[in-house]
Amino acid sequence: MPEEDTTTRSDLPAISAVLDAVTKAVRNNDVDAFLVHCAPDVVFFDMSPPLQYQGQAALRRNWALALGSFEGPIEYELDHLDIAVSGDVAFSRSLARFGGMTKDGKHVMNRLRLTFGFRKKDGRWAIIHEHMSVPIDMESGQPQFQLDA
DSSP, X not given: OXXXXXXXXXXXXXXXXXXXXXXXXXXXXXXXXXXTTEEEEEEEEOSSTTSEEESHHHHHHHHHHHHHTBSXXXXXXXXXXXXXXXXXXXXXXXXXXXXXXBTTSOEEEEEEEEEXXXXXXXXXXXXXXXXXXXXXXXXXXXBOTTOOO
16 A cells, blocks of 8 residues: 555544644634644735735734634534645645624624645644635625535
8 A cells, every 4th residue: 555545544633633623713712722733834815915924923813803803602614624635745625614693793604715734743733824715706706705515
């Protein structure tokens, strides 16, 4: 059996555990618990300007802003999850439901596309890249937060 196949199978539970921990952190509005799973030089491509954030401090500010608009727990779930691993690099791609009750009393639910890049260092998988996006209607230029798979 090729080494890559063994690596892929044996590392999937560890990568899934990182995704589960990140999901729990988002649901609990806990930016610090999210950052534990990110490399110090993580790069995040987001929907809001400046479109690229680099490093944990920038990611902390961005996530604190995004999560700070909600009151109580965040509704967050990944579906259509696919994980690919080769050696010390892995990627996950999924669709996400992200929302909850805002501080002004409105319930929102957004549908997002989400990709994480991981690197294994010293036996630990860490997020090195995150890319979040929303499809847009090409004619109107409006975001399509409510689309399904």
